[in-house]
Amino acid sequence: MTASAANGTVSLVAGLTTNVVREAQRRHGLAPTASAAVGRMITGAALLGASLGSRERLTLHVKGDGPIGSIVADSWIANPRSVAARAYAHNPGADLPLNERGKFDVAGVVGKGQLQVTKSYEVGQPYNGIVPLESGEIGEDIAAYLAHSQQIPSVVALGVLANPEGIVAAGGIIAQLMPGADDSTIATLERNARAMAAVTQQIVDGADPEALLAAVSHPLELKIFDTYGLAFGCRCTREKVESALLGLGRDELAKMADEQPHTEATCEFCKRRYVLSASEVTELAARLDAHA
Numbered sequence: 609m610t611a612s613a614a615n616g617t618v619s620l621v622a623g624l625t626t627n628v629v630r631e632a633q634r635r636h637g638l639a640p641t642a643s644a645a646v647g648r649m650i651t652g653a654a655l656l657g658a659s660l661g662s663r664e665r666l667t668l669h670v671k672g673d674g675p676i677g678s679i680v681a682d683s684w685i686a687n688p689r690s691v692a693a694r695a696y697a698h699n700p701g702a703d704l705p706l707n708e709r710g711k712f713d714v715a716g717v718v719g720k721g722q723l724q725v726t727k728s729y730e731v732g733q734p735y736n737g738i739v740p741l742e743s744g745e746i747g748e749d750i751a752a753y754l755a756h757s758q759q760i761p762s763v764v765a766l767g768v769l770a771n772p773e774g775i776v777a778a779g780g781i782i783a784q785l786m787p788g789a790d791d792s793t794i795a796t797l798e799r800n801a802r803a804m805a806a807v808t809q810q811i812v813d814g815a816d817p818e819a820l821l822a823a824v825s826h827p828l829e830l831k832i833f834d835t836y837g838l839a840f841g842c843r844c845t846r847e848k849v850e851s852a853l854l855g856l857g858r859d860e861l862a863k864m865a866d867e868q869p870h871t872e873a874t875c876e877f878c879k880r881r882y883v884l885s886a887s888e889v890t891e892l893a894a895r896l897d898a899h900a
């Protein structure tokens with residue numbers, strides 16, 4: 609849900625992402641700490657995705673030196689009323705004991721490194737911004753990106769709550785200050801961000817996106833803009849898998865067709881398996897011959 613407050617000087621978005629985080633956890637078999645890290649990434653991508661145009665795509669890429677390795681999350685507008693998001697982690701099994709505050713040690717599995725944010729269009733050059741990781745907790749890192757790259761101070765609160773049975777709640781709030789915001793507006797947002805309960809606690813207590821927006825912005829006057837659906841989505845196709853295989857080159861494809869009856873490729877985002885028979889791989893190799 610998108611909104612503004614204080615006469616348009618604050619731009620806000622909040623959302624419940626429990627279902628997409630659950631779906632990512634299930635598809636990737638994420639360990640508890642990894643599910644919190646990937647869940648915060650997919651939540652951040654989903655929230656920022658609500659401000660994309662119809663042919664744009666947003667990618668968050670955390671490259672840290674911790675045990676989880678790279679995490680990539682993507683979002684786009686699937687139809688005018690719905691955001692689609694997906695994510696994966698290099699090591700879905702990364703797991704650590706809870707930190708001293710009793711929370712998932714997301715900073716521990718992520719480590720030190722950088723956050724790259726890419727906004728791409730169907731045509732033309734993508735826009736890239738890179739910042740060093742502030743803490744590895746994801747929310748603070750996205751806030752640092754917004755502050756450094758766009759010169760806008762912001763409040764970013766992202767949360768994933770899980771128990772041994774799985775993901776209980778996930779969601780987030782992003783509030784960005786716009787030009788013209790006065791100091792008292794900034795102070796109100798900062799005070800609310802410090803004082804409010806964790807996003808996941810608010811969700812467990814029954815908060816909907818509007819209540820999350822109110823929690824971070826009251827007593828500023830809130831103006832709701834749009835409400836979006838959110839679903840786990842993927843952009844993989846058989847054609848994309850084939851073009852990736854073509855990149856292996858003619859000799860490698862011929863060898864694969866020779867040695868194995870089937871070639872399998874798995875989409876790293878959604879885990880969908882694509883199976884090509886040896887004759888289909890031979891056809892691909894022949895396509896390269898035709899272009900040679």
Ligand SMILES: [Zn+2]
Pocket residue numbers: 842843844875876877878879880
């Ligand atoms: Zn896929």
